[in-house]
Amino acid sequence: MLLAMLALAPLASVSAAEQVAGICGAPGAPNGPRIEVVVSGARKVAGNMTITLYGSRPDAFLARTGKLARQRVPLHSTQAEACFAVSTPGIYAVAxxxxxNDDHDFNRTLLGMPAEGYGFSNDAPTVIGLPSFDSVRFQVGPEGGRVPIRLRY
Structure with missing residues (x-):
């Protein structure tokens, strides 16, 4: 019995350090650091800015079920802001x-090229294909942080 409990002890500490995020001020949002995301450069004031926060796992970045939190912010100008509350300081990434057109989908042209503006934390380059996790990740300390992103079309 004692051996079984000791074997499970490392699992408990791993899950306690798991990253969790929510919208700042929303019920159930973590009380940890805040990440403020400021997106600029929208070519027109229409639809929404979809801002997605990812945690420290490289394999979860841009994966369909890999996000920690997402906000869809209606556009009222060519800039949008979002605030995420996170459970712990650490490595994060934003797309x-x-x-x-507010269809909740990232639209592409017939050739597969982006038809809508996009951007990543660190203004990571996207010359050929998607950026690597290493190029978009950033460190958030206990005091939180601000992430500026400029859209590309």
Whole structure:
């Protein structure tokens, strides 16, 4: 019995350090650091800015079920802001797209090229394909942080 409890002890500490996020001020949002995301450069004031926060796992970045939290912010100007409350300081990443037609999908052209604006934390380059996790990740300390992102079209 004692051996079984000792074997499970490391699992309990791993899950306690698990990253959790929510919208600042929302019920159930963590009380940890805050990440303020400021997106600029929308080519027109239409639709929403979809801002997605990812945690420290590289394999979860841009994966369909890998996000920690997402906000869809209606556009009232060419800039949008979102605030995420996170459970713990650590490594995070942000991906953004301007959902101009508000269909909750990142639209592409017939050639597969982006039809809507997009951006990533650290203004990571996207010359050929998607950026690597290493190029978009950033460190959040106990005091939180601000992440500026400029859209590309």
């Amino acid at each position: 953004v797209y301007h959902d101009e």
